Amino acid sequence: MMRGLEQAAQKLGLEVEKKPAKKQVVRSQPSAQEVPMMYRAQVKGRCSLQFASEDQDLERWTEEWVDPQDQQPRYQRSRPQMGKDGTVYRFQVEFPFRLFSNCGQDSIHRPVMGKNGIPFLPGSSVKGLFRRACLKSDRQHNRSAEQSKARLYCGDQEVPGCLRFHGAYPVGNWANRMVDVVHPQQKQQVQGEGTPNALALISLYRPEMVFEFSSQNTEIDWQEVRWLLVETLQFGVGGKTSTGYGLGGNFVGQPLITPNYPIRVELKVVGVSSLLRTDVPEFRPNMFKASLRGHVLRLLAGVCTDEKIVQKEADRLFGNTQQPGVVQLLWQSRQPEKYDTTGKNPTYEAHGFLHLNVPLTDQDFLNGVLRFGFIMGGFGKSWRRVWHDRFYPKYKKFAIGCHWESPDLNDINTSSDLQQFLAKLHQDCADKLGIGSPKSLIWKEAWHPNRVAIYSKVVSQSAAISLFHQPIGHPYKLTPAICGRQLVVKRRIRNDREVDEEKEELVFSSVWHRMLPVHDGQYLEIMTVFHGNRKPWKHQEEDQLLSFIANVESLKFKLTWGSRPTH
Numbered sequence: 001m002m003r004g005l006e007q008a009a010q011k012l013g014l015e016v017e018k019k020p021a022k023k024q025v026v027r028s029q030p031s032a033q034e035v036p037m038m039y040r041a042q043v044k045g046r047c048s049l050q051f052a053s054e055d056q057d058l059e060r061w062t063e064e065w066v067d068p069q070d071q072q073p074r075y076q077r078s079r080p081q082m083g084k085d086g087t088v089y090r091f092q093v094e095f096p097f098r099l100f101s102n103c104g105q106d107s108i109h110r111p112v113m114g115k116n117g118i119p120f121l122p123g124s125s126v127k128g129l130f131r132r133a134c135l136k137s138d139r140q141h142n143r144s145a146e147q148s149k150a151r152l153y154c155g156d157q158e159v160p161g162c163l164r165f166h167g168a169y170p171v172g173n174w175a176n177r178m179v180d181v182v183h184p185q186q187k188q189q190v191q192g193e194g195t196p197n198a199l200a201l202i203s204l205y206r207p208e209m210v211f212e213f214s215s216q217n218t219e220i221d222w223q224e225v226r227w228l229l230v231e232t233l234q235f236g237v238g239g240k241t242s243t244g245y246g247l248g249g250n251f252v253g254q255p256l257i258t259p260n261y262p263i264r265v266e267l268k269v270v271g272v273s274s275l276l277r278t279d280v281p282e283f284r285p286n287m288f289k290a291s292l293r294g295h296v297l298r299l300l301a302g303v304c305t306d307e308k309i310v311q312k313e314a315d316r317l318f319g320n321t322q323q324p325g326v327v328q329l330l331w332q333s334r335q336p337e338k339y340d341t342t343g344k345n346p347t348y349e350a351h352g353f354l355h356l357n358v359p360l361t362d363q364d365f366l367n368g369v370l371r372f373g374f375i376m377g378g379f380g381k382s383w384r385r386v387w388h389d390r391f392y393p394k395y396k397k398f399a400i401g402c403h404w405e406s407p408d409l410n411d412i413n414t415s416s417d418l419q420q421f422l423a424k425l426h427q428d429c430a431d432k433l434g435i436g437s438p439k440s441l442i443w444k445e446a447w448h449p450n451r452v453a454i455y456s457k458v459v460s461q462s463a464a465i466s467l468f469h470q471p472i473g474h475p476y477k478l479t480p481a482i483c484g485r486q487l488v489v490k491r492r493i494r495n496d497r498e499v500d501e502e503k504e505e506l507v508f509s510s511v512w513h514r515m516l517p518v519h520d521g522q523y524l525e526i527m528t529v530f531h532g533n534r535k536p537w538k539h540q541e542e543d544q545l546l547s548f549i550a551n552v553e554s555l556k557f558k559l560t561w562g563s564r565p566t567h
Contacts, residue, residue: 036064049108049200058108058179058200065117066175077118079171080210087214089222092171093233096333097285098180100203100245101125101238109201109239114169119204121238123165126211126229127154130165133232153225162220166212170204177205181277189508190297190445200277203245235259235330242289242319242328259330262363263356263370265409270389271402272382273339273348281339281346285331287380288354292327292366293318295373302447303430303438310441313433317362327366328357344398347389365432368425371409375421376528377512378404384508386515391462395469405517413518415456415560418526422454422561444510444533451532453549453564455557459525462515463555467548479544481510481536510536511548527552531565 048057082090101121103112111119134150137143145151155161180203213225238246273281293314300310319325333352340347358366377383385401386392412418426447430438440448457463468483470476477483512528529549531537537545545565553559 062175062179066178076173077116077169077171082210084222087216088166089213089215089225090210091226092208092210093230094208095204095206095246097331098203098205098245099207099209099238100180100201100240111202111204118169119174120167120169121209123167125237126167127163127165129232129237130154130163130229133228136232137228149224149228162215162217163225164214166214168209168211170207170209172208174204174207177276177278177280177282178202179277180205190294190301190443198277205282235328240286242325245286258332259355259357261328261330261355261357262360263358263367265354265370265374265406266352267354267374268351268405269378269380269402270349271347271378271380271387272399273346274381275346279346281341281348283337283348283350284380285329288331289318289327289329291373291379291383292369295369298443298445298447299369299372299425299429300433301441301443301445302426302451303435303440304433305439305441307441309433317366326359326362330355330357345400347399365428368428371421372425374404374406374409375412375418375514375516376526377514378402384512385468386462386465386513388465391515392465392469401513403515410517412516412524414458415524415558418454418456418524419560440532442532444508444536445530446532448532449562451530452562453529453531453559454561455527455529455552456524456560457555457557458518458522459515460522462523462525464513464525464527464552464557467551468511468513475539475542475544476548479537479539479548480507481530482544482548483509507536525557526560527557 047061049061080090082092100109101111101119102109112122114120131150131154134148134153138148138150143149150156151159151161153161153163180201182199182201211229235241236246240246274284274287275281296314296317297310300313301307304310315323315325317325317327331352331354333350335351338349354370356366356370373379380402382401387403388395388400390403391401412421426438426449429447430436438448440446440451445452467476510530510533512526514526514528515523516526518524529545529552531545534543534545537543537548546567549564
């Protein structure tokens with residue numbers, strides 16, 4: 001266009017003022033290190049979030065998320081007015097444990113994000129949960145289709161529901177402790193294979209969630225809406241509810257709702273606490289599912305030589321990445337957990353009720369597995385060892401072990417009781433899989449009488465705990481099967497040359513030690529010795545198994561179940 005005007009002006013003898021040429025702006029490309037972590041390819045070298053050991057990437061990623069401008073955090077949403085607010089109705093729920101949901105993006109599990117990166121539960125998720133609560137209420141009250149609460153609030157194919165579900169979002173400092181960790185260890189503990197990896201995920205720690213609804217119906221019963229949702233939230237919302245995430249259990253300020261689950265036991269524990277990546281102690285209900293799943297694998301591996309069948313049955317009961325399991329878990333605290341962080345290993349105390357929702361055909365088996373876990377060691381961190389603060393108080397280096405008690409699981413009082421229980425459970429496992437002649441996998445902790453020896457006796461104080469605390473130089477001190485540690489040699493480059501360095505690594509001991517409360521202040525002291533895999537029993541090429549067994553027998557322990565190794 002401009003060129004045409006210039007030509008016309010030249011014909012008329014006129015001059016046209018030319019505009020200066022536009023200055024080219026050269027934009028510098030940001031370096032790879034300037035790109036925020038959330039927008040980088042989720043691969044090693046760019047942004048690796050999956051493994052909790054990748055501290056640098058994970059810490060920068062979370063800092064950029066919750067405080068993107070290094071100013072006053074924008075991620076904390078102000079607390080709105082509760083109750084009826086125009087056409088919107090809100091109420092707040094404080095979860096007693098963690099809440100987890102997954103958006104399905106990145107290499108790390110994290111929730112859906114809204115404005116300013118604030119996570120939220122979508123309205124569709126809340127509606128699905130609420131609809132299930134309505135259907136349950138309809139069945140309990142035998143309501144007709146026309147009178148159905150599900151139809152009234154959520155609608156059906158013929159009529160729309162009167163409620164609009166706006167979802168839920170956290171208020172307060174929801175970013176506190178949000179970097180969570182999952183530490184699967186079954187391959188190492190049960191099978192004796194591989195190296196454990198800690199996997200990172202994002203979950204909200206005891207969040208205060210605001211749920212929002214709206215309706216054009218001026219006669220809606222908001223108290224009924226609130227109660228229906230609170231009741232169903234008690235049994236879980238979001239992902240991983242079967243492992244303890246998103247469970248209400250006992251909401252702060254809300255009436256206690258006891259689920260009608262077929263298995264319910266009261267449990268009390270003191271012991272070494274689980275830790276977050278930041279070394280903060282935290283009681284985690286997901287330890288119960290992890291423990292029960294591990295014991296199912298141990299027990300079934302002791303009667304079946306087909307690993308696929310064993311894994312399939314464990315997946316059916318407890319689920320996997322492809323499908324949920326048939327077992328649901330709920331933990332209800334009787335009182336807040338207590339922590340002691342003064343020592344090298346933080347400790348905790350907890351007291352509550354564990355509820356298991358199990359199909360009728362699996363109830364007897366799961367009840368046996370639960371009793372097995374309680375009797376033989378307990379649940380959670382350091383369950384292979386007794387609580388040293390009570391049973392070996394002169395040991396002051398750091399806290400070791402745990403101690404579990406239950407008024408509902410106290411029917412084992414003698415070695416004979418224990419023998420009968422273990423024999424019946426082993427047969428129940430074979431019957432569960434329809435196996436006539438039980439044979440074992442060669443896993444490290446497969447529960448077969450040819451691979452394990454159970455010793456026990458009634459005591460008033462521990463007779464065997466000193467075997468785990470021999471003086472320096474004693475072979476038990478560095479025998480992996482006993483001490484739970486091993487020396488490994490690794491090649492290092494030092495001063496431009498290769499050198500061998502010895503490093504002590506933690507392993508899983510092949511010995512369980514339990515002080516089971518029985519009666520009149522006494523205990524059934526139980527020593528579980530796995531001897532199917534002899535490698536962990538070696539110390540400087542010498543096998544310490546028979547020596548250890550001889551020491552146990554010299555303390556008048558009785559072989560209660562399994563077999564004594566002879567060579």
